[in-house]
Amino acid sequence: MDNDNRRASRRTEVLSKHLFPHPLTTTALLSTSNCLSYSPPELSSSNPVSFDTSRMRALLDGHNLDDRDWLFGLIVQSPLFNRQERGGRVFVSVDYNHTMEQQREETMRRIGYLLDRGVFRGWLTGDGPQEELRKLALHEVVSMYDHSLAVKIGVHIFLWGGAVKFLGTKRHHDKWLRATENYELKGCFAMTELGHGSNVRGVETVTTYDSRTGEFVINTPCESAQKYWIGGAANHATHTIVFSQLYINGGNQGVHAFICPIRDSSGNVCPNVRIAECGHKIGLNGVDNGRIWFDNVRIPRENLLNSVADVSPRGEYLSSIKNVDQRFAAFLAPLTSGRVTIASSAVYISKIGLSIAIRYALTRRAFSMTPNGPEILLLDYPSHQRRLLPLLAKIYAMSFAAIELKMMYVNRTPESNKAIHIVSSAYKATFTWNNMRTLQECREACGGQGVKSENRIGPFKGEFDVHSTFEGDNNVLMQQISKALLGEFIVCQTKKKPFRGLGLEHMNNPAPVIPSQLTSSILMSREFQLDLFHLRERDLLRRFAAEVSQYQTQGESKESAFNLSYQVAEDLGRAFSERAILKTFIEVESKVPAGSLKDVLGLLRSLYALISVDEDAAFLRYGYLSTENAAAVRKEVPKLCTELRPHAFALVSSFGIPDAFLSPIAFDWVGSNAWSSAQH
Ligand SMILES: Cc1cc2nc3c(=O)[nH]c(=O)nc-3n(C[C@H](O)[C@H](O)[C@H](O)COP(=O)(O)OP(=O)(O)OC[C@H]3O[C@@H](n4cnc5c(N)ncnc54)[C@H](O)[C@@H]3O)c2cc1C
Numbered sequence: 001m002d003n004d005n006r007r008a009s010r011r012t013e014v015l016s017k018h019l020f021p022h023p024l025t026t027t028a029l030l031s032t033s034n035c036l037s038y039s040p041p042e043l044s045s046s047n048p049v050s051f052d053t054s055r056m057r058a059l060l061d062g063h064n065l066d067d068r069d070w071l072f073g074l075i076v077q078s079p080l081f082n083r084q085e086r087g088g089r090v091f092v093s094v095d096y097n098h099t100m101e102q103q104r105e106e107t108m109r110r111i112g113y114l115l116d117r118g119v120f121r122g123w124l125t126g127d128g129p130q131e132e133l134r135k136l137a138l139h140e141v142v143s144m145y146d147h148s149l150a151v152k153i154g155v156h157i158f159l160w161g162g163a164v165k166f167l168g169t170k171r172h173h174d175k176w177l178r179a180t181e182n183y184e185l186k187g188c189f190a191m192t193e194l195g196h197g198s199n200v201r202g203v204e205t206v207t208t209y210d211s212r213t214g215e216f217v218i219n220t221p222c223e224s225a226q227k228y229w230i231g232g233a234a235n236h237a238t239h240t241i242v243f244s245q246l247y248i249n250g251g252n253q254g255v256h257a258f259i260c261p262i263r264d265s266s267g268n269v270c271p272n273v274r275i276a277e278c279g280h281k282i283g284l285n286g287v288d289n290g291r292i293w294f295d296n297v298r299i300p301r302e303n304l305l306n307s308v309a310d311v312s313p314r315g316e317y318l319s320s321i322k323n324v325d326q327r328f329a330a331f332l333a334p335l336t337s338g339r340v341t342i343a344s345s346a347v348y349i350s351k352i353g354l355s356i357a358i359r360y361a362l363t364r365r366a367f368s369m370t371p372n373g374p375e376i377l378l379l380d381y382p383s384h385q386r387r388l389l390p391l392l393a394k395i396y397a398m399s400f401a402a403i404e405l406k407m408m409y410v411n412r413t414p415e416s417n418k419a420i421h422i423v424s425s426a427y428k429a430t431f432t433w434n435n436m437r438t439l440q441e442c443r444e445a446c447g448g449q450g451v452k453s454e455n456r457i458g459p460f461k462g463e464f465d466v467h468s469t470f471e472g473d474n475n476v477l478m479q480q481i482s483k484a485l486l487g488e489f490i491v492c493q494t495k496k497k498p499f500r501g502l503g504l505e506h507m508n509n510p511a512p513v514i515p516s517q518l519t520s521s522i523l524m525s526r527e528f529q530l531d532l533f534h535l536r537e538r539d540l541l542r543r544f545a546a547e548v549s550q551y552q553t554q555g556e557s558k559e560s561a562f563n564l565s566y567q568v569a570e571d572l573g574r575a576f577s578e579r580a581i582l583k584t585f586i587e588v589e590s591k592v593p594a595g596s597l598k599d600v601l602g603l604l605r606s607l608y609a610l611i612s613v614d615e616d617a618a619f620l621r622y623g624y625l626s627t628e629n630a631a632a633v634r635k636e637v638p639k640l641c642t643e644l645r646p647h648a649f650a651l652v653s654s655f656g657i658p659d660a661f662l663s664p665i666a667f668d669w670v671g672s673n674a675w676s677s678a679q680h
Pocket of ligand 1: 155189190191192194195196197198199228229230231281284289466469470471472473474475476
């Protein structure tokens with residue numbers, strides 16, 4: 001029989017078995033020796049653990065490992081977190097069968113449980129880097145359980161509480177911070193309106209001052225000014241921060257932030273406030289997003305958050321920041337912590353997706369190479385490696401970068417605020433886009449099992465999609481980064497001073513020279529990788545400057561010139577972000593002593609660098625690489641995947657994610673789908 005005939009006859013045999021199955025009358029038939037059985041990846045010699053996974057975990061988490069494990073434990077212990085037993089293991093995850101209203105109430109009960117156990121202790125009243133790092137670590141763990149829970153807490157503590165802390169002064173701190181931490185009130189943050197989201201400066205809510213009564217009067221003058229998407233507003237919040245134009249004596253002083261009660265302690269909506277639902281969403285249904293209208297609501301003068309500007313009892317406007325742009329920027333400060341937490345949590349969600357997909361790919365087989373030969377493990381297909389392992393390398397790179405961002409944030413100074421704004425914007429956009437891409441690939445890599453909600457990856461796509469929109473739309477953030485870099489460029493050019501900060505010091509050196517022929521050893525070298533990333537960034541920055549200037553010469557305004565140069569701006573934002581990530585990776589790697597851990601980090605760093613090059617057409621478009629060299633990069637990627645394949649299991653084990661936070665297909669998926677499991 002030739003090959004084609006043999007294949008056809010096998011196919012007929014399989015099809016006839018499928019169409020005319022033998023009736024399974026006894027359980028004995030279920031245990032024939034030909035049946036698939038689950039073989040744990042940790043027992044396979046193809047998955048040797050050649051490095052210390054706990055040391056790797058320490059590098060990846062970076063801080064507060066014990067606090068993280070404590071909170072993982074609290075969640076797994078409690079029936080409030082929807083514990084489900086599958087195949088003899090316990091898993092925790094949200095029950096998406098529940099209605100929107102049920103999910104919202106469950107979110108509140110879970111918050112109550114965490115509150116009682118001291119999880120939020122010091123989140124607003126604590127000070128210093130250690131307190132902040134604990135808060136960030138615990139919030140990351142919460143987001144790994146459920147995005148709604150993380151957002152509901154985030155709105156209350158980071159946005160409402162953060163606004164009180166950063167925009168308020170002592171009188172606000174004394175009155176609200178501890179009360180917020182203890183959930184004596186529930187806060188929300190009303191910035192976005194139906195008519196204005198990204199363009200916060202355009203909000204139409206109007207606040208005036210009445211010096212006769214010493215009150216501010218907040219009003220929603222038109223439908224487009226209704227506050228929209230406000231997390232916590234639809235059901236639970238008692239207070240909100242309102243972002244509004246402030247008019248004093250008929251003059252507009254720009255956007256300011258006020259504290260306004262919206263419900264009494266019994267949950268009744270306050271007089272002159274109207275609240276409506278935003279409705280069912282593609283995810284995050286455990287958060288009650290709502291819309292708010294203010295009908296000339298009166299609040300005391302003291303409710304203006306006055307660290308940036310104040311109004312005297314007689315109605316005089318007072319601000320130490322005279323520049324309107326700087327004043328506005330100061331009002332956006334609470335959003336920075338939001339961007340930091342979103343960036344970091346996106347990395348942790350990708351870790352869950354990759355852990356599940358890679359563990360499954362190490363136990364799931366499909367097709368055999370020979371007629372009666374064993375079927376092949378998914379992760380032994382070069383194509384499957386190529387789909388998942390570069391994403392794994394990226395998540396390693398982004399984990400290190402996220403830690404660096406958090407360290408910058410908790411050690412912030414007035415001088416470093418600008419850099420934090422730029423880096424947090426870049427990483428928020430890059431990591432959240434990467435998360436969505438990773439989840440989609442992981443979902444597909446698990447085939448039909450990826451579609452089951454209990455396997456987490458599918459629902460995560462809906463749950464975390466909004467990451468790219470809130471707390472700064474990703475596209476808008478990327479444009480801001482390029483504008484900020486251009487600002488640095490212009491200052492350095494006109495004042496003839498060297499670049500300092502944001503990792504741009506390489507701009508002071510001559511342009512790196514890329515070897516005409518790239519060998520494997522050059523491609524793997526960190527010096528070459530960094531040179532290539534530097535070359536791209538410096539050239540794109542110059543191109544962006546030249547293009548904007550050219551449009552201006554043609555009579556376009558500065559803003560219009562920026563808008564017209566959006567393509568180079570996008571390329572530049574990406575180049576900045578990827579270079580910053582690579583640089584951090586190299587720094588982390590350089591501190592690890594020689595040995596197996598360092599070796600595997602070297603492979604991951606190279607794969608991160610080369611896949612980033614392979615995926616960005618700018619390297620060819622602008623000639624940073626010849627076509628031959630671009631082909632050499634592409635050829636190196638599968639080689640690196642093959643080298644990393646034996647480490648895949650250890651690399652996902654190093655994430656330190658408890659089994660209960662993964663899903664049934666990450667373990668014995670035959671057992672967890674057995675008839676006996678279906679009887680529970
Ligand atoms: C689930 C959820 C929860 C939220 N929670 C809150 C909350 O608690 N409090 C709150 O105040 N807000 C909240 N938001 C609102 C969120 O911050 C806004 O949706 C976000 O800022 C984007 O605004 P927008 O929806 O009006 O989109 P727009 O700003 O209208 O943007 C629409 C599109 O236009 C593009 N675009 C905008 N400007 C430009 C430009 N200059 N150049 C090129 N393209 C541009 C954007 O990239 C985007 O693709 C929430 C939103 C959601 C979905």
